[in-house]
Amino acid sequence: MRDLASIALFVVVVACTPLVTQSGVALNFIMMALYACLLAQAWNILGGFGGQFSFGHALFFGTGAYVQAIAQQYGVNPWAALALALVASALVGVIVGALTFRYGLKGSYFALVTLAFAEVFRIVALSVPFTGGGVGLMVPLRESAANMQFATRAGYLWLVLALVTVALLVSAWLRHSRFGAYLQAVRDNEDAARAVGVNPFRVKLAAIALSGALMGAGGAFYVQVFQYIDPGIAYGPSTSVEALVAAIVGGMGTLWGPVLGALALHVLADLTRNLFGQLPGINMVIYGSVLVLIVMFLPRGIAGIGVPVRWLRAVRRGDRNG
Amino acid sequence: MLDFGILFPAVLNGLTTGAVYALVALGLTLIYGVLHIINFAHGAALMLALYAVYLLKEKLGIDPYLALVAVVPGMFALGYLLQRVVINRASHGKDENILLVTLGLAIVMENLALLAFKSDTRTIETAYTLTTVAIGPAMIALPKLIAFGGALVVSALMLLLMARTDLGRAIRAVAKEKHGARLMGIDVDHVYAMSFGIGLACLGAAACFLMPAYYVNPQVGGGFVLVAFTIVVLGGMGSFAGALVGGLLVGVVESLGGLYFGESLGQVGIFAIFIAVLLFRPQGLFGART
Numbered sequence: 001m002r003d004l005a006s007i008a009l010f011v012v013v014v015a016c017t018p019l020v021t022q023s024g025v026a027l028n029f030i031m032m033a034l035y036a037c038l039l040a041q042a043w044n045i046l047g048g049f050g051g052q053f054s055f056g057h058a059l060f061f062g063t064g065a066y067v068q069a070i071a072q073q074y075g076v077n078p079w080a081a082l083a084l085a086l087v088a089s090a091l092v093g094v095i096v097g098a099l100t101f102r103y104g105l106k107g108s109y110f111a112l113v114t115l116a117f118a119e120v121f122r123i124v125a126l127s128v129p130f131t132g133g134g135v136g137l138m139v140p141l142r143e144s145a146a147n148m149q150f151a152t153r154a155g156y157l158w159l160v161l162a163l164v165t166v167a168l169l170v171s172a173w174l175r176h177s178r179f180g181a182y183l184q185a186v187r188d189n190e191d192a193a194r195a196v197g198v199n200p201f202r203v204k205l206a207a208i209a210l211s212g213a214l215m216g217a218g219g220a221f222y223v224q225v226f227q228y229i230d231p232g233i234a235y236g237p238s239t240s241v242e243a244l245v246a247a248i249v250g251g252m253g254t255l256w257g258p259v260l261g262a263l264a265l266h267v268l269a270d271l272t273r274n275l276f277g278q279l280p281g282i283n284m285v286i287y288g289s290v291l292v293l294i295v296m297f298l299p300r301g302i303a304g305i306g307v308p309v310r311w312l313r314a315v316r317r318g319d320r321n322g
Numbered sequence: 323m324l325d326f327g328i329l330f331p332a333v334l335n336g337l338t339t340g341a342v343y344a345l346v347a348l349g350l351t352l353i354y355g356v357l358h359i360i361n362f363a364h365g366a367a368l369m370l371a372l373y374a375v376y377l378l379k380e381k382l383g384i385d386p387y388l389a390l391v392a393v394v395p396g397m398f399a400l401g402y403l404l405q406r407v408v409i410n411r412a413s414h415g416k417d418e419n420i421l422l423v424t425l426g427l428a429i430v431m432e433n434l435a436l437l438a439f440k441s442d443t444r445t446i447e448t449a450y451t452l453t454t455v456a457i458g459p460a461m462i463a464l465p466k467l468i469a470f471g472g473a474l475v476v477s478a479l480m481l482l483l484m485a486r487t488d489l490g491r492a493i494r495a496v497a498k499e500k501h502g503a504r505l506m507g508i509d510v511d512h513v514y515a516m517s518f519g520i521g522l523a524c525l526g527a528a529a530c531f532l533m534p535a536y537y538v539n540p541q542v543g544g545g546f547v548l549v550a551f552t553i554v555v556l557g558g559m560g561s562f563a564g565a566l567v568g569g570l571l572v573g574v575v576e577s578l579g580g581l582y583f584g585e586s587l588g589q590v591g592i593f594a595i596f597i598a599v600l601l602f603r604p605q606g607l608f609g610a611r612t
Contacts, residue, residue, distance in 0.1 A: 053418055055425070103601045107417050108360040112551050113600055116593045119548060123590050237544070241429065248422060280441065281433030281540075288429030295422045296412035 003172040003255055010259075011165050018154035027153035033266040034160045035221060039239065040246035040258035041167035042214035047244060048252035049174050050207040051187030052106065056114030057215050057243050059096065059121055060089040062234030064216025068223040069137040070130060078148035082220050089216025090209040097208035101201050106190075115237070122235035136230030139223060148224050156225055163217050164259075170210060171255050183207050184253070215243070238284075245287055249294050251303030260302045265290065331460035332581050333574055338466035340573020341473035342532050346546050347553035347565045348473075348480055349524030354551070355560035356484075356497045357517050359409070360417065362424040364550055365543025366431035367522050371397050371529030372538035373435060379446045379533075386448065386533045387468070394526040401522030405515040428543075435540040443539040451534055465535035472531040476524060477566045483520070484562070493517050497560070552596035558605060 017030055039061070046052050064085040071081035100113050125131045143149045150156050174180035185193040186200045194200055223229050233239075242265075250261020268290065269283040276282045298304060346368055353361045361367075374393050378384040384392075404427065412423040453464040484490035495503040496513045504510050553572055557564025572592055580588030 053421060055421075099597075099601060103604075105600060105604075108358075108421055109600055109604070111360075111421055112548070112555075113597055116548055116552075116596050120590055120593045120597075123587065123593075127584070127587050241425070244422075245426075279437060281436035284433040285430050285437065288426040288433065291426035291429070292408065292412060292423050295419050295426070296408075299414060299419065 003175060006256075007165065007168045007172060010168070011161065014161055015158065018152075018157060024153055027157055029266075029270065031153055031157045031160055031225075033263055034157065034164050035218065035225075036242065036246055036262035036266050037259045038160060038164050038167055038218045038221070039215065039243035040250065040262045041164065041171060042211050042218060043243035044247040044252060044254075044258045045167075045170065045174065045214065046207050046211035048247055048254070048257070049171075049180065049183050049187065050204060050211075052204060052208070053111045053244070054114040054208075054211075054240070055111040055237075055244070056116070056118030056240050057211075058235050058237065058239040059114065059118040060092060060212035060215035061219040061222075061239045061243075062118070062121060062125065062229075062231075063092045063212075064089040064219030065223045065229045065234050066125065066131060066137070066219075067216070068220035069139055069229050072139055073137070077146070078224060079146075082148070082217070085216050085220040086213045089219070090213040092216075093208040093210075093212025094205060097205045101204045101208075115240075118235050118237070118240065122231050125231035125235060131231065134231065136228055136233075139227040141227060149227075156221075159224070160221055163214075163221060166217075167214050168255065168259075170214070171258075175255060179203070179206065187253075241287070245291050249290060249301055251301030254301070254303045257301050257303035264302060327459050328581070330458060332577050334457060334460045334462055335466075336574035336577030337570050338462060338470050338573070339577060340570035341466075341470040342528065342536075342569075343546075343549055343553055343573055344566045344569025345469070345473045345476060345528035345531060346525065347550045347557070347569050348477055348562060349521035349528070350550045350554050351557070351560060351562055351565040352480065352493075352517050352524070353521035355554050355558075355565075356493060357514060358417070358497075359405075359514070359518065360421045360424060361518075361521070362421065362547065363404075363428040363431060364521075364525070365545070365547035366428040367397070367400070367543070368525045368529060368546055369435060369538065369540065369543035370400075370431055371522075371526045372533055372536075372542065373439065374526075375529050375533040376444055376446055376538050379448075386446065386530050390527060390530045393530055394523045397526030397529075398519040398523040400519075402515045402519035404522075405518035406511065409518070410511060410514060428547075432540050432543065439540065441540055443537050445537045446533060448534050463535055465531075469531035469535065472527065473566065473569070476527055477562050480524070480562045489513075489516060548596065549592055552592055552599075555604070556595060556599050 014030065014034070018027060021027065042060070043054065043057050046054055067085040067088040068078070068081045071084050072078060076084070096114065096117055100110055105113055126134055131137060141149065143151050145155065148159070174183060182193065182198045182203045185198055186203050190200050219234065246262040246265050247258045248261070249265060250259065251257025265287065268286055272283050272286050294301060346364070350361060350364050353359050353364070371393055374396060375386050375389050378389045378392065379386060408427065409420060409423050413420045450464050454461040455464055455467055484494065492503070492508050492513050493516070495506070495508060496510055500510055549572060553565055553568040556571065557566070557568030572595065575591045575595060576588050579591035
């Protein structure tokens with residue numbers, strides 16, 4: 001219940017921000033921060049709760065984005081397209097997961113294979129006609145709520161907040177449900193989990209589908225906001241990196257870690273942009289350095305600061321009732 | 323089928339490209355294949371070495387092949403320090419952490435290069451850049467032939483190092499049984515750092531052979547990372563001969579794939595091989611030699 005209460009509080013506070021400020025800059029900042037939260041949470045489901053480190057989550061992001069954009073070329077309503085995007089990215093997750101988990105790939109092998117899949121998709125997206133190739137795809141501008149295109153930033157903010165809320169609820173569910181316990185058991189010791197009757201293959205498959213669907217939602221949201229997608233944005237490594245760095249910096253396998261991490265990185269990126277202007281690459285230098293430093297000094301992420309280890313372990317395992 | 327006059331040059335071209343891939347992969351074979359340090363910064367380190375060759379040529383007029391004497395030790399020192407100071411400390415003994423730290427290092431290196439050199443693609447001009455040699459019906463650029471020879475020499479040196487020297491024996495001992503090696507008085511941290519250093523030194527050599535026929539920009543390493551991992555896995559983890567053959571094979575696949583399916587789809591062949599090998603034959607084509 002404490003998880004649900006904290007989620008409700010978070011949602012109400014963030015949902016009210018457009019009522020407090022009309023500033024486009026502020027609302028845009030919150031919207032992009034929430035979008036980063038969504039990607040980090042999606043990665044966290046498979047990487048944090050499931051212990052499977054994907055380096056190619058752009059695979060799902062890009063699939064969601066392309067389905068969202070292509071469906072609209074054929075006159076599908078964006079809201080229906082979003083549903084299609086979720087299903088398609090979950091399906092890609094199931095296919096990739098079925099192949100990799102069936103053959104027992106984990107650790108660095110899993111990371112490399114997901115990276116390779118993302119690259120294959122990127123090259124294919126560059127070469128096939130229906131993605132528009134390297135030129136990319138544009139979504140025509142038709143502002144209306146029914147068309148999922150909003151006149152103000154507030155509309156997009158509420159849309160992404162709704163997606164983030166779903167992701168938070170999924171994470172909370174993973175912390176307290178039987179399935180979540182299975183997943184974390186597989187992460188901590190796959191053989192032991194199998195010995196007590198958990199089917200690791202099926203559990204991991206469900207996790208990658210969930211994680212993929214949420215990442216796909218991120219891609220679909222991206223297309224609605226920027227009305228453009230190309231193979232580099234869709235399947236390039238930077239989205240994969242952004243998602244995993246935020247989740248790790250914040251704290252893997254926790255409810256609020258990815259949110260904290262995404263927020264912290266977003267504030268940091270904004271600060272560096274203000275300090276150094278538009279120097280190319282400086283924010284990525286900071287991302288990379290933060291990643292190294294966090295792994296070196298705070299392997300549990302920001303969410304682990306100042307928390308007694310035993311308490312944290314209890315929270316991670318999800319066996320604290322509340 | 324295409325006729326011999328088209329096929330033969332394509333295969334030959336693939337072999338020379340593959341030799342360069344093999345050079346890049348040799349270092350990774352030692353780092354990843356033998357010691358299981360997952361070095362995602364491998365491509366970024368190659369990029370730094372390429373810039374070093376570029377700067378030596380442009381600022382000081384040093385020939386790329388002469389630059390071997392500076393770039394190889396420089397990369398060795400960089401690798402030794404990175405492993406000793408950053409990676410070893412950050413890993414806390416867990417593979418996942420090494421994965422993340424080297425990823426972080428790759429991001430930092432690539433974007434520092436972006437800051438310093440902008441995203442322009444740069445090449446160097448040498449007297450022999452455009453020289454070609456006729457082999458049968460094919461014309462092969464001289465720098466590519468030299469790179470081919472360089473790959474053979476470096477793999478031979480690596481095999482000798484591993485088989486004949488005390489350091490090679492120590493590396494193999496650490497790879498097999500870390501605690502046992504420590505009990506036998508081997509300084510494990512030093513061996514890890516030496517291996518990482520030698521792995522990056524291979525990249526230094528690769529950069530010197532690569533630069534006369536290639537280009538450098540901050541993203542150039544990205545294209546090599548997956549290819550290098552592909553070759554290491556394909557050749558069988560830790561096998562230097564496997565890396566050489568795997569590299570040549572990947573080069574030919576890419577070249578022929580490009581011939582039949584067009585330039586960009588040719589690359590898909592590499593990743594398809596990679597995924598297939600990992601799924602169906604994770605011990606590699608030649609089996610793991612540990």
